[in-house]
Amino acid sequence: DVHGQFYDLLRVLEVVGAPPHRRYLFLGDYVDRGPQSTEVIVLLLALRVRHPDCVALLRGNHESALLNKNYGFYKELGRRGYSASLAKRFADCFNCMPLAAVVGGRIFCCHGGLSPDLHSLDQIDRLPRPADVPxxxxxxxxxxxDPEYVIGWQPNVSRGCSYVFGPEVVEDFLRTHGLDLVCRAHQVVADGYEFFARRGLVTLFSAPNYSRRWCCNAGVVMCVDADLTCSFVAFKAKYTKN
Structure with a gap:
């Protein structure tokens, strides 16, 4: 998650390296809540256009017109004097974004989590796009x-939709599909990354100092080597929020 924290995104590109010298897979939630969602999404889309082989953008739950109306992105566009047609163009763009990726044939990446309806990875390729978020x-x-220490699948009460899933769900998913790791975002974690299910799943969060509740959380980028060894680069906020 970046959530409109433009200067922290620039810090990532400065510390880790910018395309085409580094290849990036972003896991969604580029806009809303932060003060510079416009700069974040425009920069990321420009990098995608300029370096299509080095930058991929997955969709997050905040790449949605409904959430953008309620969590700040559309208000930001309005304050800056942009027309409603620009908001519609962003919505059209978000509706075309892919929902998952597999890195090196072994690391499954998405924004949120697993699904009881996911039986074959080919199902994801067949999902219709463009499409609103159902x-x-x-x-x-x-x-x-979201992952949670429950047995199997349970309703995701805190989100109001979808599920929480337990460690054995992750382990079964990896074994069934011949994968090593699930890499996802969607939740703030204090150190910027957090393992689950005996290191079968990792949550990443790249917006440091994200909110009042998480005023000191780190942001993290996961680096994947050619042999799929994973390491983490952590960083603090570029500017401290008052």
Missing amino acids: RQGLSCDLLWA
Whole structure:
């Protein structure tokens, strides 16, 4: 998650390296809540256009017109004097974004989490695009689901949609599909990354000093080597919020 923290995104590119010298897979939630969502999404889309082989952008649950109306992105566009047609163009763009990716054939990446409706990875390729985010089903779960220490699948009460899933769900998913790791975002974690299910799943969060509740959380980028060894680069906020 970047959530409109433009200077922290610049810090990532400065510390880790910018395309085309580094290849990036972003996991969604580029806009809303932060003060410079416009700069964040414009820069990321420009990098995608300029370096299509080095930059990929997955969709997050906040790449949605409904959430953009309620969590700040559309208000930001309005304050800056942009017309409603620009908001519509962003919505059209978000509706075309992919929902998942597999790195090196072994690391499954998405914004939210797993789904009880996901039986084959080919199902994701067949999901219709462009499309709004539905309130249930595979697309919804890939954007909204969360890992939790429960047995199996339980309703995701805190989100109001989708599921929470337990460690054995992750282990079964990895074993069934011949994968090593699930890499997802969607939740703030104090150190910027947090493992789950005996290191079968990792949550990443790249917006440091994100909110009043998490005023000192780190942001993290996960680096994946050619042999799929993973390491983490952590950083603090570029500017401290008052």
